Every structure is written in structure tokens, then in C-alpha cells.
Amino acid sequence: MRTSIATVSLSGTLTEKLTAAARAGFDGVEIFENDLTGSPLGPEEIRERAADLGLTIDLFQPMRDIEAVPADEFARNLRRAEHKFRLMRRLGTGTVLVCSSVSPYAVDDDALAAEQLHRLAGLAQESGVRVAYEALAWGRHVSTYEHAWRIVEAADHPALGVCLDSFHILARGSDVTGIEAIPGDRIFFLQLADAPQMALDVLQWSRHHRCFPGQGDLDVAGLVRAAVRAGYDGPLSLEVFNDVFRQADAGRTAVDARRSLTLLQESAGLTAPPAPVVPTGFAFVEIATADTARIAPLLTALGFSRTARHSGKPVDLWEQGEARILLNTDTGSHRPDPSLTAVGLESPDPAGAAARAESLLAPVLPRRRAPGDAPLDAVAAPDGTEFFFCVTDGPGDGQRSGDAGRSGWTGDIGITRVDHVALTQPWHHFDEATLFHRGVLGLRPHASVDLADPY
Structure with a gap:
């Protein structure tokens, strides 16, 4: 209509x-x-x-x-x-x-x-x-x-x-x-x-x-x-x-x-856009920071180890169990403080997830891929957070998206995976964010809980 x-x-x-x-x-x-x-x-x-x-x-x-x-x-x-x-x-x-x-x-x-x-x-x-x-x-x-x-x-x-x-x-x-x-x-x-x-x-x-x-x-x-x-x-x-x-x-x-x-x-049953593809987990989270001297010791203290560095970008991979954090130092002057900029979502159908997002006006992000880079579809949320849709592989095959399936280092403290991500939204953008995550990603909202904020 x-x-x-x-x-x-x-x-x-x-x-x-x-x-x-x-x-x-x-x-x-x-x-x-x-x-x-x-x-x-x-x-x-x-x-x-x-x-x-x-x-x-x-x-x-x-x-x-x-x-x-x-x-x-x-x-x-x-x-x-x-x-x-x-x-x-x-x-x-x-x-x-x-x-x-x-x-x-x-x-x-x-x-x-x-x-x-x-x-x-x-x-x-x-x-x-x-x-x-x-x-x-x-x-x-x-x-x-x-x-x-x-x-x-x-x-x-x-x-x-x-x-x-x-x-x-x-x-x-x-x-x-x-x-x-x-x-x-x-x-x-x-x-x-x-x-x-x-x-x-x-x-x-x-x-x-x-x-x-x-x-x-x-x-x-x-x-x-x-x-x-x-x-x-x-x-x-x-x-x-x-x-x-x-x-x-x-x-x-x-x-x-x-x-x-x-x-x-x-x-209302009037149209049939691509069906939502519900994520099954987190492949990685990306933190942008110009201050690695501040973040790296914190990750080490939490039991993470730096396991790889991207061949063409200033991005380090830190891992513990199945929890993966990408530390990106290519921030520019507009990100003086550490901030979560991207989330990798494990998806049974990355192309379907991207098609759903695009049909709901989520901008598809252009990707510069170097040889050997994983072919990841990515879209932007209203607040600018980037969502990457990653192939979900079977357990234990060591071939998850971005070649992030390594294990066997020492010093971990029992962190096994990323189980949730907190995305802070200004109060006047909360309804917009809820609609995006529910509609585009197929997530289900739970009841709201009010927590006192000292600020």
C-alpha cells in the first residue's frame, strides 16, 4: 500500500x-x-x-x-x-x-x-x-x-x-x-x-x-x-x-x-519482506581506541591474550575461550575515548540477514576486503554501530568467521564467550533503537526495568 x-x-x-x-x-x-x-x-x-x-x-x-x-x-x-x-x-x-x-x-x-x-x-x-x-x-x-x-x-x-x-x-x-x-x-x-x-x-x-x-x-x-x-x-x-x-x-x-x-x-499481513534471521551468538565485538596502553593491560588482567594482528589494518585480536575482542586503533581524532563500534553476530544465514536489514532501510556498509579477509555482510544501526553477519560453523572446527577460532593459550580466568552486549542509547532514541533491533535482527523485547543512574 x-x-x-x-x-x-x-x-x-x-x-x-x-x-x-x-x-x-x-x-x-x-x-x-x-x-x-x-x-x-x-x-x-x-x-x-x-x-x-x-x-x-x-x-x-x-x-x-x-x-x-x-x-x-x-x-x-x-x-x-x-x-x-x-x-x-x-x-x-x-x-x-x-x-x-x-x-x-x-x-x-x-x-x-x-x-x-x-x-x-x-x-x-x-x-x-x-x-x-x-x-x-x-x-x-x-x-x-x-x-x-x-x-x-x-x-x-x-x-x-x-x-x-x-x-x-x-x-x-x-x-x-x-x-x-x-x-x-x-x-x-x-x-x-x-x-x-x-x-x-x-x-x-x-x-x-x-x-x-x-x-x-x-x-x-x-x-x-x-x-x-x-x-x-x-x-x-x-x-x-x-x-x-x-x-x-x-x-x-x-x-x-x-x-x-x-x-x-x-x-498486518500486507507485505512479505525477507524474513528475520535471528542471531545465534556473538562472533566478536570491536572496540575502537587510541589508547592501547590503557586497554591492553585491562584485557590481559581479564584473562585475554592477543592472538593475531590484521595484515593490513591496525586491528588486534584478543581471545579467551570463544570470546573475541577486536581492538582497533584506527580511530581518528573523533574517538578520544574507547567505544564499542561494531558487533559480529553469528548467523545461520548472513545473506538473508543482510537482505532483511536492507529492506528495513539499514544502510549496507561498503567493505574494503584485502586478500584473505572473511566476506562479511555489514549494516549500520541508527546510532552508527556496525553489525556484521558472520557464518555460524559447527563446534570445534576452528573455522569461525575472520579466522577467530584459535584456542590453547594460558592465563584465562574462565571467560568462555560474549553472552550479551550493552548498547547505551540516549533516552530520545530508545524507541528507535528498540524498533531497529526487534525488526531488523528479529530480537524479542523483554519487560523494561528502571534502574537509578547517579548522573
Whole structure:
């Protein structure tokens, strides 16, 4: 299915957001009105910029507090809508999002809401525009998708349909199977977001804690399956608000977003990317350091022995049992302190593991191979850590990847293997890292444990 992302989900100027979305491989975008009004470019220029990048503008949003209001208020709303519809024609988009009203003037009258939305849809149709009506989870009188659909059905206008937002639906605990009763051609748009389960006011939960599908606790895949069974064939679009994305690098966020949609489509049974290849162990870890005088004595004290040196690179191999550490002194000036830079993962299918990683937007790393070097596939994690996929051989054959199977030295203290690796992540990149390791490497997350940090 086509993929889209709301510009509100990315940081930067509107042109920067469009560029980030295109580079990450999205097919289209939702234009958030504040992004458009804050841009120095006019609607026609934004339209041309999106087209140059290969992006469609799938939705313009939002229109607020339209329906179930007194006649004089609704007349003002129609005048406001006329301006937006003209703007949309200039922008080149044909669908507008209308949120259920939170206005203090709104009344609890479904018949009035249906009648006014019918009139709005008629005005929209004259401009070649469709209206997608969305139930906000905190709407004054309409807060569930079932209620929104009843009003749309009663309004009975071909230019009026519903927008389904996974957060608004799942945050209220609504049963998504009811979506299958909505005709697919009346589901005009599908907005997707996940979120961790929190005992929090739903408005604050939505504004500050949404995340990409697969990074929270909501069954977004189940909702997508229900929409597809109903006949929905429009784009899968991400609309995520949180305090991190408003400040994070737009390019990195867009890649994380696109990866999440790929995994979501796999979970929903819509696509079949290369299957995950779960690592079976650690072939090696690589530490970069310019200070071998500091690290070598520590490794010696831990029972490791330096067993080999690479013929063409300043890399030493230290071993104890099946535990292997590569000490790389080719660090440059940007790594003054020792740091873990690469992990060799034993894999039953290195080529399959690399194909899986590449399908999920993990950059494949170019390799300079000297004669005799092991042919290892490598990809980069979002934090820059390099993962090498190594052939897993039988026990005791002495032929593990990189010719690292030597044994028989003295002085070990009982270390037999590397059994885990701790990769420190800044708090604002934690969800991204979890999604990468789960999706790309096929690892299973355990329950989170909070530990006090003195710093």
C-alpha cells in the first residue's frame, strides 16, 4: 500500500520535511496547516516542490469545530471552509480532515451534525474536494469512530467519509472489528500512531506520547487489518505528535517512520519482506581506541591474550575461550575515548540477514576486503554501530568467521564467550533503537526495568 506521513511528525521547515519524507521513501504527505502558513513559499511552490520530490499531497489538515453549531456560527464556518477549499486547489490536494467539534457552541444533536456536514460536503464537492470526518477521542459530543460513522452515514453525501485514526480509536479501547462494517469507499483516510499504555488524560497522552507503530502498546496492526478487510485501499499515513520528534533530525525520524510502516505492513499481513534471521551468538565485538596502553593491560588482567594482528589494518585480536575482542586503533581524532563500534553476530544465514536489514532501510556498509579477509555482510544501526553477519560453523572446527577460532593459550580466568552486549542509547532514541533491533535482527523485547543512574 502507499505510504504517507504528516508534516507535523517531522521537525524543520516545510521544505525540509518534504525532503526528509521523500528521501526515506514515502509516497506522499499530509500537509499540516501551520507548516504551510509558516512557509515562505506559496501553495503553488509547495505543490511543485512535492511533485519534484515524487510526493503526492494526500491530505490537508485540520478543519476544526465545524458541525452541530448554531446557524450563525455555521455560516461563518462555511465561509472559512470556502477559503480552505480554494487554498487546497492551489496546493493540489483533494481531501481535507475535519475533526469532531470541541467547541463550547456545539450541541449534542446528531441530526444537526449530519445536516451541516452534508452542506459542507456539498460545498467541498463544488471545489473538487472530499471531507474526511474524524472522531477526536476528546470530542465534545463525538468521540468514537462508530459515532462519527453514524453521522456520516446519516449525512449521505458522496464527498463525505470518515478518517480513522488509530490513536483516537485504540486509546479509548474501541473494538476495531466494527470498522469492517464501514464500506471501504467511505473510509477516506487512515492515520496511524502507536503509544505506550499510560494512565494519563487522553489529550495529553496524544499530544506528548504518540510514537510510530511498533514502538508502543496499541494493536495498530489489528486496526489496519480491519480497515483493509473493509475495503480501504488508500495510503497508510503516520500522524505522530511527541516532544522528541519536534526537535529531532527530520531525516533520521523519517527513516525510523518508514521502517515502522514496513514492519506494520508485515505484521498486518500486507507485505512479505525477507524474513528475520535471528542471531545465534556473538562472533566478536570491536572496540575502537587510541589508547592501547590503557586497554591492553585491562584485557590481559581479564584473562585475554592477543592472538593475531590484521595484515593490513591496525586491528588486534584478543581471545579467551570463544570470546573475541577486536581492538582497533584506527580511530581518528573523533574517538578520544574507547567505544564499542561494531558487533559480529553469528548467523545461520548472513545473506538473508543482510537482505532483511536492507529492506528495513539499514544502510549496507561498503567493505574494503584485502586478500584473505572473511566476506562479511555489514549494516549500520541508527546510532552508527556496525553489525556484521558472520557464518555460524559447527563446534570445534576452528573455522569461525575472520579466522577467530584459535584456542590453547594460558592465563584465562574462565571467560568462555560474549553472552550479551550493552548498547547505551540516549533516552530520545530508545524507541528507535528498540524498533531497529526487534525488526531488523528479529530480537524479542523483554519487560523494561528502571534502574537509578547517579548522573
